[in-house]
Amino acid sequence: MRLSVVTISLLFLAIHLAIAASVPLFDDEAYYALWARDLALGYYDHPPMIAYMIRMGTSLFGETALGIRLFPVLGFVASGYFVGDIARRVSGGVVGLPVLATMLYNLNLLVFALGSFATPDAPSTLFWIAALWAAVRAVSTPPDTRFAVLWWICTGLFIGFGGLSKFTNAFLAFGLLAYLIATPKGRAYLLTGLPYMAVTAAILPLLPYLFWNLQNDWLGLERQGARLVASGFSPRYLGEYAALLLLAPTPLVTWFAFRALKAPPKDCALLIWSSIPLLLYFTYHATHAPVQANWIVPLQACVAIAATFGLAQAQSPQLWIKATLAGALLLSVGSVATAFNPATPIGTADNPPNQTRGWSATQDAVTDLLQETGARWVATTDYARTGSLALRFPQMPVWSVIELQRYGFRGAFPTELCTAPGLLIERARRSETISRVAASLFETVEATQAAMRTQDEVTLMQYHLTPVSGVKSRDLCPKNAQ
Template identity: 35%
Template sequence: MNAPRAASSPLASLSQEIAVRGALALIGLMLAWRLLLAAFVPLVPDEAYYALWAQGLSAGYVDHPPMIALFIRAGQEMLGDTPLGIRLFSVLAALPASWFVWRAAEELLEDKRAGALAAVLFNATIFGFLGLTLATPDAPLALFCAAMVWGAARLVRAPRPWLWLAMGLATGLAAQSKYSGIMLAGGFALAVLVLAPLRRQLLTPWPWLAGALALLVFLPNIAWNATHDWATLTKQGGRVTAHASFRPGFLPEFVGSQIALATPLIFLFAVLGLLPGRTAAMFRSGAGRALVFFLLFVPLAYFVVHALRARVEGNWVGFLYPLVAIAAAAGMLAPVGSGWLGRNLPGLARATLPLAFGLILALGLHALFVPTTLAGNKDAIVRMTRGWPQFAAEIDARRREIGATAILTNDYQMTAMLKRELPGVTVRQFDERQRYAFMDESEPLALPGPLLLVLSTYRSFNEIASVYGRADLGEVSRRFRDVTMPPVRLFRLDPVVSPPPRPGSSAP
């Protein structure tokens, strides 16, 4: 990097040595903060659901491929079926993911401080922090997509046969984490077709062997789907919105969610880092800068089209955050020039990490202690993590009061939390039975009565109406301090036929 560029950079006073030492210290502190939160913040319902997967390992599940189940099971083997055990490998994945982002930024950007800065920025985003703390498919997906970004960056600069194979392995593992990884692979495939350094490699066997290796790693999940009515592919494919009505209001919501999950200033510098002009010289080559665009283009094109018709959940885009961090590093390290940007960007660059870390600290403290409940049940942390033990105890008391042999539900999150809080009680979700194909459990409609039905207010129970007589037992709500969650309705179910219909038979 030449002297004029360093002199005009918003972070010109930051030496490479200080950047590396500071980055290692900050990543270490964030790892410790993740471990603390992972140990003491109660599980969210999705984590409890994925923890069920870990007790019945399979090549596939209805919702996602199996990688998160393997992560959870490995942690449980080390630390038991505890919140920290369940989350352990999601947290530890932050270290190799940070290494991949660091090295990818060094490959793509001229500034020698870029790798350290990009790794810290990745961890400092709300998604990068939480996504690699909670035990959800986003954690392994982020790890293996970071590996894909590193592999792609290396291949642009100096293609090697082993790098192609590493790229194929990372792609297969990303697809085994969440199908979103296939979109990043699509962006890389487009880059291979367009960028000359990569396109020339198509004349060698290595790109083709990489594709074959990715397919081989992904093959067990394809085979599982083939024997389970293509359940996961059908479910995830159902998110495609080609036949949904045009509702462009979801697009600004989508953009707003990414500003929040990236944190506002990191998002700003990521956008600046992708703009032509001032940041172009930050990239080692035009092919490297184009690679970042192509890797982002395919997934973001899909999400924009989706957002014109339906909601895009904020975490769906999280696998692109290694690229966001690299772009933000380019934006922060680029020369600012004169004018409005020259006057304001240095101050914004200096404020970026303090703001991001302040948000992460505040979010973590709120998750640990919930110092305020002013947001009521709109507070996602309160809504997902609090009040479950008392709620489950109240449900079980009602079950024992009517002498019910089991609890039926119609919500996978409710099922997972009640199974976790009431380990000695039979809990079954009576609908969506494909979700539990990995478990060796009896069909819920074959259970002897009486049963206690815990019915979410937004779901019907026509499926069991002809099998059981029912008595309305009123509503029960989960509570935390002064916050009351939406109620569930309780019913006593008694068989109206004897014996109950066999699994798979049609009710009269």
């Protein structure tokens, strides 16, 4: 059977759905699932698109791992399909290149690792690549046709939806503008009304989010805008960033992507320009802070397409294609299988794979103490515990008593909990035996108990479980403070 882009996409869909259904949720996913319970036009940490995607899945399958991850998985798989179609159009329809581009994209270390989970990178990557896909069609359609208007508007809408996913998607708009200014073909479009239609279409989806920021003292924009401020200089981060760019696509893919730049296809200028602003921003960011691996995921589409052309130009291309796919398969699948293996933790760091482990005994310990103390709610002091405990104890109110700006979407704190007995659950340092913050947050504080989350005799995290009552916070309980 001859492979196609659709066949490859369906194969990876099955793989990612299997992983999504079988691996427990990690902390950030649980936090985003909490957003999805109370949909809002915006949130403190990110724009709202991931919450909308999770809500669509949970409306079908409930607050299960599969329900929470379903539409993010579909988003990553759809982006792989778009990569194949972009490669087909840029190559002029050369047989085999679209399938290879889709394979290389899906076997990218970051794409494969994130493709089964619910994070803002899923909608961000989907709409970044969908906007590229529409833009490639837009600039290849005669400007005086009805379809040209359609593709330019679609490009703008996808950019706008990307902005509702992560702020980094704004750099795609800058890249496409650079293409319009820097290339003769692009400048010809500036003389038409089409790019301005795209700008209008991009702004429209963002208006509700901008309105939310206006109502909330620009909370989301201020938080993300803080990343633009430099604080010192460190060459170490530049080295880490360079290593990330080279290793994330897997080494042979990176090598052939660079080789393709020596003789790029004539229609790939848009892809190159689309990536430059984000690459430059991350280079600037790396001068003072680390660039997180997931941030560069949208760029992996262009790397995969470039590597496809590099492999097609190589001597003995079939041999190198097999070697490149085998290397990517071994590195990507092997890394994910090792990190999420069901038996033994890899180290003790608080990373997503380890956050999925050892919860059964911990939940039992918390349940026993809730019943013993008669606690009517669970108090937390960080977003990770808030999300994970809210999902694992759906019948028990779970509220954070600090960092209140994160939880405006939940509405007012229930007044009946202000004086009700509760159980404060915190992450504890290994050397601590009592809660450091309970006395400053509650009027009544009882003896702290310890709970461990372990797997295969490896301690992954220690918790403090402290019975409390009488919330001191004036913001949560004004009457208690009087």
